[in-house]
Amino acid sequence: MVLFADLDEQDFSAIHTPIDDLEFKKGSTLYDRSSRSQGIYTLRTGMVKLVRVTADGRQRIVRILRPGDVVGLEVLTSPCYDSDAVALTEVSVCRIPVDVIFKLGANNQRLHLKLMQKWQQTVKDADDWLADLNFGTARQRVSNLMLKMRSPDDPEMTTIFSRDDMGAMLDLKMETVSREINQLMREEVIEQLDRLGRVYRIRNSELLMTN
Amino acid sequence: MVLFADLDEQDFSAIHTPIDDLEFKKGSTLYDRSSRSQGIYTLRTGMVKLVRVTADGRQRIVRILRPGDVVGLEVLTSPCYDSDAVALTEVSVCRIPVDVIFKLGANNQRLHLKLMQKWQQTVKDADDWLADLNFGTARQRVSNLMLKMRSPDDPEMTTIFSRDDMGAMLDLKMETVSREINQLMREEVIEQLDRLGRVYRIRNSELLMTN
DNA sequence: CGAGCGCTTGACCGGCGTCAACACCCGTGG
DNA sequence: CCACGGGTGTTGACGCCGGTCAAGCGCTCG
Numbered sequence: 418m419v420l421f422a423d424l425d426e427q428d429f430s431a432i433h434t435p436i437d438d439l440e441f442k443k444g445s446t447l448y449d450r451s452s453r454s455q456g457i458y459t460l461r462t463g464m465v466k467l468v469r470v471t472a473d474g475r476q477r478i479v480r481i482l483r484p485g486d487v488v489g490l491e492v493l494t495s496p497c498y499d500s501d502a503v504a505l506t507e508v509s510v511c512r513i514p515v516d517v518i519f520k521l522g523a524n525n526q527r528l529h530l531k532l533m534q535k536w537q538q539t540v541k542d543a544d545d546w547l548a549d550l551n552f553g554t555a556r557q558r559v560s561n562l563m564l565k566m567r568s569p570d571d572p573e574m575t576t577i578f579s580r581d582d583m584g585a586m587l588d589l590k591m592e593t594v595s596r597e598i599n600q601l602m603r604e605e606v607i608e609q610l611d612r613l614g615r616v617y618r619i620r621n622s623e624l625l626m627t628n
Numbered sequence: 629m630v631l632f633a634d635l636d637e638q639d640f641s642a643i644h645t646p647i648d649d650l651e652f653k654k655g656s657t658l659y660d661r662s663s664r665s666q667g668i669y670t671l672r673t674g675m676v677k678l679v680r681v682t683a684d685g686r687q688r689i690v691r692i693l694r695p696g697d698v699v700g701l702e703v704l705t706s707p708c709y710d711s712d713a714v715a716l717t718e719v720s721v722c723r724i725p726v727d728v729i730f731k732l733g734a735n736n737q738r739l740h741l742k743l744m745q746k747w748q749q750t751v752k753d754a755d756d757w758l759a760d761l762n763f764g765t766a767r768q769r770v771s772n773l774m775l776k777m778r779s780p781d782d783p784e785m786t787t788i789f790s791r792d793d794m795g796a797m798l799d800l801k802m803e804t805v806s807r808e809i810n811q812l813m814r815e816e817v818i819e820q821l822d823r824l825g826r827v828y829r830i831r832n833s834e835l836l837m838t839n
Numbered sequence: 840c841g842a843g844c845g846c847t848t849g850a851c852c853g854g855c856g857t858c859a860a861c862a863c864c865c866g867t868g869g
Numbered sequence: 870c871c872a873c874g875g876g877t878g879t880t881g882a883c884g885c886c887g888g889t890c891a892a893g894c895g896c897t898c899g
Contacts, residue, residue, distance in 0.1 A: 469755070469759045471763055477758070493744055524735075536744070540701070540702065540750050540754060543755060544690045544710060544711065544754060548688045552686075554887090590889080591845090591846080595846060596887090599847070613845090790878090792877085803857085806878060806879055810879075
């Protein structure tokens with residue numbers, strides 16, 4: 418209940434339309450650009466990637482969403498979504514139809530404030546993504562991604578993605594991503610914790626930052 | 629009056645705080661990250677760049693704003709700005725104190741809708757910027773920038789920036805930008821119209837798009 | 840055990856960065 | 870009027886980072 422955290426009882430009684438709790442499997446798409454609006458989603462657990470296809474047919478990941486983020490805000494003012502949303506892990510979300518937002522929002526100042534905060538966070542995330550992950554050498558990009566994907570409750574842990582996805586995030590080729598990660602491991606800056614190459618421990622965050 | 633286009637007389641009478649019309653010279657900064665919020669700006673004429681400084685001290689331009697855009701929306705929910713805003717040309721803006729927005733918004737549904745549309749446009753612009761201008765070869769990036777900066781009322785005309793600024797937008801070095809532009813001119817895809825290298829005519833937009 | 844997928848690693852190549860020289864525009868001052 | 874200097878843009882030579890192509894490894898699942 419990211420958006421409704423501090424609504425009154427009476428606010429809730431105004432809701433007649435159902436709010437669905439949904440689960441998505443790893444790899445399944447919550448929505449794509451062609452689909453009509455089915456509402457906005459608040460992300461409870463898991464990670465979601467927002468994907469666009471460039472003019473020349475390649476995939477570009479424009480942002481990663483994590484628990485607490487809102488997915489698909491754009492349909493509040495637009496009939497369709499701006500990108501595809503694909504689950505990177507098992508994902509559980511809460512889907513809220515657009516008209517529920519408008520009914521509640523009609524005379525609810527606090528919801529407007531919460532929405533505005535979500536918009537602001539989205540813009541900031543987008544700008545951060547551009548400034549931190551798409552600038553500089555391959556090594557800098559990979560380092561910054563490892564830092565950005567740290568676990569909120571244990572900043573030594575970080576979990577990343579398939580090498581292909583990382584390429585689409587950082588504008589690098591899979592092979593380059595692989596090389597940089599293994600280089601960081603040889604230098605003992607990071608340490609692999611699983612067998613699949615997704616979970617790492619950061620042993621020297623200083624060095625990652627000053628790359 | 630981008631935001632207040634369809635407000636009632638009575639809405640306006642609620643405003644006591646002054647709304648300033650301001651002018652900025654080319655190169656002057658409207659605000660920077662350290663400055664306290666002085667309100668949001670609607671851009672009437674000219675162009676503004678939003679700039680961030682990366683960890684390693686280089687400048688990154690995250691977006692260009694043009695007439696009709698709103699500058700500094702983030703201070704509606706945050707005490708300070710997320711980036712520096714610098715005038716790329718002579719600029720005239722309309723500055724609206726934050727509390728005016730809140731006073732008007734308290735019971736004005738249409739203003740909320742307008743604001744939401746501005747937020748959505750901002751996110752879309754940010755994502756477009758990432759997907760179109762920071763992906764692919766130098767030639768593709770320069771081509772896409774020329775397309776994005778076309779004049780709204782004459783799509784054959786496009787006006788760009790200093791080579792250094794273009795580098796900070798596209799994550800390329802000045803020299804590379806210069807080479808690509810001159811290459812496009814030799815191929816007669818574009819044609820320079822001024823002596824400073826800012827205004828061009830697009831002679832073959834097909835070719836620019838399919839690069 | 841073998842097929843298939845994702846990841847790693849090596850060899851090679853090309854595009855972009857680096858460094859430097861130079862052209863051009865403009866303002867200033869002689 | 871020209872001489873000069875600084876800022877911006879262009880162009881060339883060269884080197885290196887990251888892309889390309891290909892082989893091989895290690896899982897997982899049939």
